[in-house]
Amino acid sequence: MDAADRPGDEAARAANSSLVQDFGLLIKAATRLEQRIDSALRRECGISHTMFEVLIRLCRRPDEEVTQRVLADDLTLTSSGVTRLIDRMEEAAVARRVPSPEDRRSVLVEVTGHGRSVFLRAAEVHAQVVERYFVTPVPPGDYRRLTGSLGEIHKALRDD
Numbered sequence: 001m002d003a004a005d006r007p008g009d010e011a012a013r014a015a016n017s018s019l020v021q022d023f024g025l026l027i028k029a030a031t032r033l034e035q036r037i038d039s040a041l042r043r044e045c046g047i048s049h050t051m052f053e054v055l056i057r058l059c060r061r062p063d064e065e066v067t068q069r070v071l072a073d074d075l076t077l078t079s080s081g082v083t084r085l086i087d088r089m090e091e092a093a094v095a096r097r098v099p100s101p102e103d104r105r106s107v108l109v110e111v112t113g114h115g116r117s118v119f120l121r122a123a124e125v126h127a128q129v130v131e132r133y134f135v136t137p138v139p140p141g142d143y144r145r146l147t148g149s150l151g152e153i154h155k156a157l158r159d160d
Contacts, residue, residue, distance in 0.1 A: 054095065
């Protein structure tokens with residue numbers, strides 16, 4: 001029996017293709033980096049990485065009115081998922097729900113004063129982890145190419 005005719009050889013070649021391996025490496029690196037960030041934020045600041053993402057969104061434009069629906073869309077969460085997340089953020093006193101002045105059916109989410117303080121500390125912790133595990137391992141000349149390429153990938157996925 002020819003090697004190409006053996007059961008599993010074609011599947012093995014597909015599983016070991018450079019495209020499968022390269023994409024797997026990207027996913028593994030991103031997952032491990034996210035886990036490192038989440039662990040550091042929980043340990044140092046008492047918030048999850050997802051809470052940090054919400055705080056980024058709420059602090060980026062302080063005067064913007066942000067609904068739970070907008071947060072769900074931005075974070076690709078379900079409406080029940082974002083509801084539970086904001087519940088936990090209210091328990092931690094980093095965010096609060098307020099009625100929308102324009103629409104009685106809508107609830108806005110805003111950062112608290114304590115939330116701003118937690119966010120500033122979390123931003124430092126986040127930057128330290130990203131610097132150590134995302135920036136430092138990449139040669140300086142390649143870093144701009146890497147982030148530029150990631151931006152192009154994001155744009156292609158967004159535009160499609």
